[in-house]
Every structure is written in structure tokens, then in C-alpha cells.
Amino acid sequence: MSKRPNTSPGKQLSSSPADELSHIPLLKILSSTDRRRVLQDLTERHYTKRDVIFREGDPTEYFHIVKEGTVKCVKSSPEGKECTLKMLMPGDLFCCDAAAFEGAFHPGTAQPMGDVSILRMNKKSYFDMLRRNPDAAIEVIKHLGTRLNEAQEKAKILALDRTDQRLASLLVDLATKNGVKDPQGIALPMRLTRQDMANMVGTTTETAIRIMSRFKRDRLVSGTATRLIIRDLARLKALASA
Amino acid sequence: MSKRPNTSPGKQLSSSPADELSHIPLLKILSSTDRRRVLQDLTERHYTKRDVIFREGDPTEYFHIVKEGTVKCVKSSPEGKECTLKMLMPGDLFCCDAAAFEGAFHPGTAQPMGDVSILRMNKKSYFDMLRRNPDAAIEVIKHLGTRLNEAQEKAKILALDRTDQRLASLLVDLATKNGVKDPQGIALPMRLTRQDMANMVGTTTETAIRIMSRFKRDRLVSGTATRLIIRDLARLKALASA
DNA sequence: TTCAAAACATGATGCGCGTCATGTTTTTTT
DNA sequence: AAAAAAACATGACGCGCATCATGTTTTGAA
Structure with a gap:
């Protein structure tokens, strides 16, 4: 079996014990029947320091959850200067917004700070899950609200x-x-x-x-x-x- | 009937014609039965230039929609310097995040740029609506996603x-x-x-x-x-x- | 229309921080 | 362990922009 450069191939989470994902707020609130279904749609991937998870401008395809490690969220200017917007820690969601819905592109680059593992799910499965499970949607709204507040607080600090x-x-x-x-x-x-x-x-x-x-x-x-x-x-x- | 200073009293939207709210994306997607119900929970209020809609630090009580006019969203530093985070235009939602859920406080002040009218709804009705109507929740997720991208783009510009x-x-x-x-x-x-x-x-x-x-x-x-x-x-x- | 209050304008001055330069220490790779 | 590559450190210099100061013009209220 040939190994692809830099990223391990996706792996099914066939029989994860419940406790493995219990520290992820979004998954914790799913009904146990639905959780099994969601686990089938989630794939685990591993990255190292020199990989990028996705690049600014790439089309959005997946919803992501940080399982382990730290991921930085970066934007860069034409002249090559970089700006790190956010450090994502275990349990954090990313690309959870529906801007990722139809033909959208990543507004920034996601890059591991070291070895990380990521859970991901394609867009269709993700939005199906949200539609089936209104509490999960509200959980996502809560998460996005927190992120928005953080981003605005950051903007204020940069401005003043x-x-x-x-x-x-x-x-x-x-x-x-x-x-x-x-x-x-x-x-x-x-x-x-x-x-x-x-x-x-x-x-x-x-x-x-x-x-x-x-x-x-x-x-x-x-x-x-x-x-x-x-x-x-x-x-x-x-x-x-x- | 005594008039309260500076803000008109809330008014029921008893028999709004459908077209009055048709330009608000969130309301447009509700089923017609649910829309009637939501209209009962929405209240319209008017503000002028010298009012504040709510102040940074106030407890969050309502979900808001800009119906007419422009609202600015401001944070200020201890030394009195101010930073305007966002101009909200007709159709824009604010306080739509669930951070407003339990005992949360407004992270910024909302202030009219002139005469504005606002629709608002108490938190319980709002979250009930989202739970009944997953598509509305997804619409809110989309809106928050857009706002988050804007805020991050703004942070990048301020930084670089x-x-x-x-x-x-x-x-x-x-x-x-x-x-x-x-x-x-x-x-x-x-x-x-x-x-x-x-x-x-x-x-x-x-x-x-x-x-x-x-x-x-x-x-x-x-x-x-x-x-x-x-x-x-x-x-x-x-x-x-x- | 008149008057007061905002908004707009422009100069002088100084500091914060970006830029470039050069060297040392720590970390990572082979 | 040695070599290469990052990361850390510190100085010199200059520009961008904050600050303070002093008008002029425009706006909105009486």
C-alpha cells in the first residue's frame, strides 16, 4: 500500500468507543442513534507541521473538527505578509458555516502547529445532520457566536x-x-x-x-x-x- | 398614555402584509404557518440618532433584525476610545448567536446612525423558532458565517x-x-x-x-x-x- | 435666519514601531 | 555529534501616524 505524501489516508471511525469523542461538545448532544450515523460519516486524518489542511482560496468541501493538536488559521496579503487569526484547539469546529454551502472558497489557510488529528465530514452529510438535529444546529450557532465575538474583540484590540x-x-x-x-x-x-x-x-x-x-x-x-x-x-x- | 423618552413603545405586527417582511431572508424561508406564529412574537420598535438600542455589558434579552435604517455596532476601551465593528443594514440580524442564550452580556453597543426601525423577539421565542425550523437555523448559521468572515477580514486589514x-x-x-x-x-x-x-x-x-x-x-x-x-x-x- | 455645535481642514512636533543589519543561541535534521 | 536551519537578540535610522493646536466651513437647532 503506497503512502500519500505528508497526509495519512482517511480512516473510518468504525467502532470508536463512545468516550473517544465524548469531549467534543457537538457530538455529545446527538441522540445515541444519530451519533452512530454521524460516526459513519466522519473520517479521521492526520497531519504534520509541514502540511496544510486546506489553502486560502480552495473550494470548501468538508466540515472539520480538531480532535488532537493545534491548528492555526492564517490569512496572507499579496506582498507575502501573514496574519494568524485564530488557534484552534481540540473540540473546536471549523468550516462550520454555511458559507461553505454552495461553491464557496476558504477565506484562510488551515495549518497544523505540530502533529494533529482532524475529524471531517463532507458538506452534504453535515447539513443533513444539522437538519435532522436542531440542537446540533444551535450548538453550531453557539460556537459561531463565540468565534464572532472573539474575532470582533481581536479587531478592537488591533484598532485601539x-x-x-x-x-x-x-x-x-x-x-x-x-x-x-x-x-x-x-x-x-x-x-x-x-x-x-x-x-x-x-x-x-x-x-x-x-x-x-x-x-x-x-x-x-x-x-x-x-x-x-x-x-x-x-x-x-x-x-x-x- | 405616557410616552417613554426617546424610544417608541413596542408595537405588535398584528396584520403585517406579507410583503413588508419579504425582503428579510430569514423570515422568507419560514413555512407560511410558522411565519404567522413568528410574526406574533416579533415586535417593532423605533429609535433615533441619540438613542442606544442596547449597551455593551447589558444582559442579552432579545434577538434583533434591522428593518429600516443603519445601526452601528461599537466597542469602547476604558480610556474612552471607540471602535466601530460593523454597520448593520436592513435585513441584517444581530444578537442571533446563542451566546445570548443563558445569562450572557452584550459584547458591544448598538447605536442607530439615524432613524431606524428594529424588529425584535425574546430569546425563548427565538430559540423555539430555530428548533421548530431547522432551515431557519441553517440560515442563521449562514449569516453568522458571513459575519465571522467579515470580522476576520477586518482583523487582517487592521493587522497588515x-x-x-x-x-x-x-x-x-x-x-x-x-x-x-x-x-x-x-x-x-x-x-x-x-x-x-x-x-x-x-x-x-x-x-x-x-x-x-x-x-x-x-x-x-x-x-x-x-x-x-x-x-x-x-x-x-x-x-x-x- | 441666526447662532451654536459639529464637521472639516492644516500645520508643527515627537514617539512608536517598521526596516535593515549583524551576531548569538537554540532547535532540528542528517 | 556535527551541520544546517530556525529562533532569539540588539543596535541604528527613518517614516507613519498620534497628538496638540488653531482656524474655517457646514449642519442643524432655536
């Missing part, structure tokens, strides 16, 4: 705050939503370079490095890309909205 | 582009989505000051004025707040993504 404040906001956000406890403070569960941070707050790598150096001197953070630790969340919060 | 490019993007966007034909070019259908524009692209009033003056000299636009006209959409587009 200085670079150091935006960076502080980012760290607070990541620590709060995804941080794991650590003897030194709060550790971020994904590899995150200064370049990644720069792309998330709309600045250059150099400026992100300078500001992070300052944060380090001031004992607000410690560590580097492979293991970044937030040491003083309170002071970062204060700086973020100063 | 210069101020004159952001302003050009804004004008292109408004002209394309809401512009009406005019002998001179494309007229924008709402009163829009340089301050409004500044708040939409994350800059100061002075800078917005300076750039708009330049655009005027270069024959890209003409007119002022009360009647702004886009005269060369193509060149504005070119500037926006240069």
Missing part, C-alpha cells in the same frame, strides 16, 4: 491598543483558555515562536522579540518557543488594558 | 495594512455592499463623518480627514458626511491592496 498591550492580551488569552498549570506559573501547551506571536498581534518578529525580552526582564514570562511560561498573569492583564 | 489602505478598503466595502448609483459615481446611503470612518479603520479623526482630503484631490471621492460619493472605485480597490 499599542503593540505591547496587544501582545499582553494575546498571552492572557492563551494562558486563560489553553494554559496548563506549572510550578513556575502557567505553561502554554503549544510551540509558539515570537514570529507566531507577531503574526497574531499584527507586528513584526523583531518588535515581538523586543517586547518579549522586556516581559522576560520584568518577570512577566519565562521560557522560549518550546515551553513558554506565563509567570504573572495579573500584571499582564493590567498591562493589556492600561 | 497602512491607514490609507484601510480607509480605501472601507470605502470599497461600503460602496460595493450598500452603495446606490449616482450620476457622479456611487453614493453611500448613510450619513458618514470622517470620525465615523476613523472609528471603523482604527485611526484618529485628523488622520482620516487628511487622507480623505487626499482622496478628494485625487478625484477618488467627493462630497462630505451627508452625501459621500465614491467616484473611482477601481482606483480605490487598487490602492486597498497595493
